[in-house]
Amino acid sequence: MSPKFGTSGLRGLVTELTPDLVTAYIQAFARACPMGSGLWVARDLRDSSPELAAVVIEAARGMGLATVDCGAVPTPALALASMRAGAAAVMVTGSHIPADRNGLKFYLPDGEIAKSDEAAILAALGGAVAAEAGPETVVNSSCGAEWVARYVEGFGAQALAGLRLGVWSHSAVSRDLLLAAVRALGAEAVELGRSDHFIPIDTEAVSAEARAHLTAWAVEHGLDAILSTDGDGDRPLLTDAVGEVIVGDVLGQITAAILQADVVVTPVSSNTGVDASGRFARVIRTKIGSPFVIAGMAEAKGAQVVGYEANGGFLLGFQAGALVPLATRDSLLPMIAPLSRAKAAGGLAALIAAEPARFTAADRLEGIAVEASRALLAGFAAEPETLAAFLAELGESLQASDLTDGLRLTLASGRVVHMRPSGNAPEFRLYVEAESRAVAAAILAQGLALLRARLG
Numbered sequence: 054m055s056p057k058f059g060t061s062g063l064r065g066l067v068t069e070l071t072p073d074l075v076t077a078y079i080q081a082f083a084r085a086c087p088m089g090s091g092l093w094v095a096r097d098l099r100d101s102s103p104e105l106a107a108v109v110i111e112a113a114r115g116m117g118l119a120t121v122d123c124g125a126v127p128t129p130a131l132a133l134a135s136m137r138a139g140a141a142a143v144m145v146t147g148s149h150i151p152a153d154r155n156g157l158k159f160y161l162p163d164g165e166i167a168k169s170d171e172a173a174i175l176a177a178l179g180g181a182v183a184a185e186a187g188p189e190t191v192v193n194s195s196c197g198a199e200w201v202a203r204y205v206e207g208f209g210a211q212a213l214a215g216l217r218l219g220v221w222s223h224s225a226v227s228r229d230l231l232l233a234a235v236r237a238l239g240a241e242a243v244e245l246g247r248s249d250h251f252i253p254i255d256t257e258a259v260s261a262e263a264r265a266h267l268t269a270w271a272v273e274h275g276l277d278a279i280l281s282t283d284g285d286g287d288r289p290l291l292t293d294a295v296g297e298v299i300v301g302d303v304l305g306q307i308t309a310a311i312l313q314a315d316v317v318v319t320p321v322s323s324n325t326g327v328d329a330s331g332r333f334a335r336v337i338r339t340k341i342g343s344p345f346v347i348a349g350m351a352e353a354k355g356a357q358v359v360g361y362e363a364n365g366g367f368l369l370g371f372q373a374g375a376l377v378p379l380a381t382r383d384s385l386l387p388m389i390a391p392l393s394r395a396k397a398a399g400g401l402a403a404l405i406a407a408e409p410a411r412f413t414a415a416d417r418l419e420g421i422a423v424e425a426s427r428a429l430l431a432g433f434a435a436e437p438e439t440l441a442a443f444l445a446e447l448g449e450s451l452q453a454s455d456l457t458d459g460l461r462l463t464l465a466s467g468r469v470v471h472m473r474p475s476g477n478a479p480e481f482r483l484y485v486e487a488e489s490r491a492v493a494a495a496i497l498a499q500g501l502a503l504l505r506a507r508l509g
Contacts, residue, residue, distance in 0.1 A: 058175060059476055061342070064147060064156035067101040072108045075157070077178055079112035079143070082159055084180055085173035086141065089162030091119030091187070093135040095126045095196065096145040097226040097285045099251045101155050106145045109157065110190055113143075117184035123196045127227040127286025129383040130200035132160055134193065136379075146226075146285035150478050152251040158285075164380050167344050201234045204389050207376030212393045214239035219270055219279035222247040223254060227286030227384065234385060235280065240392075245270050245279065254281070256288040257364045257482075258416045259298050268296035278392060278401050282384040289365040289384040291391070293401040300413050301365025303405060304387040306330060309359045311390045312373040318349035318360040321457045322415075322471055324486045329409040340458040342476060343368070343382045350380060361387065363415065363484065414485045414493040416501060421481040421508050426474035429481075429507060430460045433472075444470075446503055447496060468492070470500060481508060 056065030056074060063070075063078055083092070092113040096102035102125075110120045121140070123131055128144045135142035142160035150156075159166045159174070166174070204212075218240045222228035228247065235242040246266065254263070267279055271294060281290040291299050302323035309317050309327070315334045317327055320341040328336050337352065339345040346360040350370045360368040366382030376386075391404060398404040433440040434456065444450055449468065455461040459473020459482075469486035483500050487493040 058171065061148065061476065062144075062156050062158040064150065064478075065154060067153055067155050070101075070105060070155055075105060075108045076112040076115075078157065078174070079109055080116055080182055081174045081177035081180065082141070082143070083113065083116040083118060085177040086159075086161055086166065086170055088118055088141045089139040091121065091140050093121040093123055093131060093138065093140050093142040093193070094145070095123040095128070095131040095142070097147070098125055098224050099147060099152055099155055099284070101152075102145045105155060105157075109143050109145060114187040114190065115184065116182065116187070118187045120187060120190040121193050122190050123193045125226050126196045127200065127225075127230065127282070127384070128158060129287050129379065129381060129385070130196045130227075130230070132164070132381040133200055133203065133379055134196040135160060136162065136164060137199075144285060147253075148285050149253050149255040149283045149288070151253050160381070165343055165347055167348065171344075197230045197233075200385070201230055201237055203377060203379070204234055204385055205237050207374060208238060208389060208393055210237065211239040212389065215396055216240040216277045216392065217243065217275060218392070219243045219245045219274055219276045221245045221267070221270070221279055221281035221290070223281065224248045224251045225254070225282045225284055225286055227282045230286075231280055231282065231385075234389070238389065243274050243276065245274075251284070254283050254290070255417075256281075256283050256290040256301060259290065264296070264298060267292050267298065271296035277395065280388050283364075286384055287366050287382040289367075289388045291365075291388045291401075293405070295402070297402070299391075299401065299405060300324075300363070300415075301387070302327070302361065302363045302413060303408060304365050304391060305359075305361030305367055307394075307404065307408065308367055308387045308390040309333065309361070311394060312357075312359060312369070312376070314357050314359040314371075316350075316353040316356045316358040318346050318353065318358065318368075320346065320362055321455060321461050322363040322473075322484050323361070324363075324411045324413045325469070326409040326411040329411065338457065341473070347380055363413070410488055412487055412490045412493045414487075414490070414497040415482065416497055417475065417480040417482045418501060418505055418508060419478075419480050421474075422479055423474045425508055426481045429504075430472060430474075433460055443503065443507075447499060468496065470496065472504070
């Protein structure tokens with residue numbers, strides 16, 4: 054996997070993220086984009102991340118920038134702190150991809166880079182460097198505490214009182230802060246599954262093994278819910294009292310309602326419950342990826358606007374009571390907001406049951422070249438009979454299609470099948486929406502099998 058620069062920043066094999074390559078991207082970032090008061094840097098818990106972070110800092114100092122080292126903290130904590138300081142930022146993380154890979158996420162002083170910034174950075178690669186070294190790097194140890202304080206200020210110190218909550222630590226850089234947040238909000242916290250080695254957790258495609266652990270832990274410890282995140286802490290993972298994973302887009306629509314949002318921005322991959330609920334003045338659909346969600350939120354400037362992705366990452370675009378805005382993907386808000394209402398609702402499961410009966414399931418085929426994925430979808434789009442044959446094997450037929458991002462098919466049954474290549478890994482993703490969890494899971498399993506046979 055050669056290093057790739059796109060919606061999720063720069064990603065690639067650790068062996069290919071050489072000091073020269075990383076330095077070139079940091080220099081291009083500094084030349085092409087506003088740096089504000091300097092560059093803040095943080096990292097996840099991969100073995101390769103400390104060394105890469107050191108390269109980032111030295112490259113930035115070489116461009117004359119003031120640098121701040123925030124250590125190992127979640128991506129949203131870094132973004133919150135750097136934006137408050139009016140500084141650009143780089144997060145060293147590969148998010149949910151395997152440990153032999155890593156990457157960089159780029160932030161401007163006012164938030165995530167946009168697609169136009171990506172183009173500017175690529176155009177600036179390889180330019181001349183002429184700058185005096187920046188000042189000695191400052192160490193910041195308060196980013197994480199400020200992130201936790203945001204939720205205590207927003208929800209109150211007793212928001213989760215009376216709840217017994219598990220925190221699946223694994224190797225998430227957010228793990229200690231999750232424990233601190235749960236306790237600061239009045240709940241009892243039980244730590245689960247801390248790991249000394251990096252485990253790639255994709256909150257959109259939780260493995261059967263992980264689900265089994267979650268179910269067993271929920272029963273063993275008598276928990277009301279289990280919280281976790283992906284590796285860099287910008288995507289939530291939340292279960293109910295029996296360890297059943299709650300999908301991210303449902304967390305998003307519930308959180309949006311709790312915050313009394315007027316406008317919701319979410320990708321085409323999110324389920325249609327947000328539309329069916331009738332709680333929002335407007336729902337804007339985008340391509341998949343937080344830059345597209347942020348662009349959609351900018352369209353609704355002045356409204357009480359929020360955004361979320363199917364992976365659960367939540368973006369707040371307005372001051373919601375005491376909760377300050379954070380227009381970058383965050384994991385804590387879409388877990389704390391539903392949990393704050395769970396007890397009064399009779400538990401998380403009851404809160405979920407009150408939502409429109411639209412259930413999603415998602416997974417991926419790994420090791421699939423992007424070219425092969427695109428060729429398959431192009432064939433489906435160009436040859437209606439080929440697509441019809443594929444759907445017939447699922448016992449379905451086509452009602453409408455959407456090419457906004459990949460191929461999203463609304464079926465005659467009212468169900469949805471959405472296929473697309475991953476934007477940051479050699480994977481082919483499949484999303485299914487149906488009228489029940491069991492039907493969605495069954496179509497997902499059958500669809501993956503059929504696609505695997507076609508993709509090899």
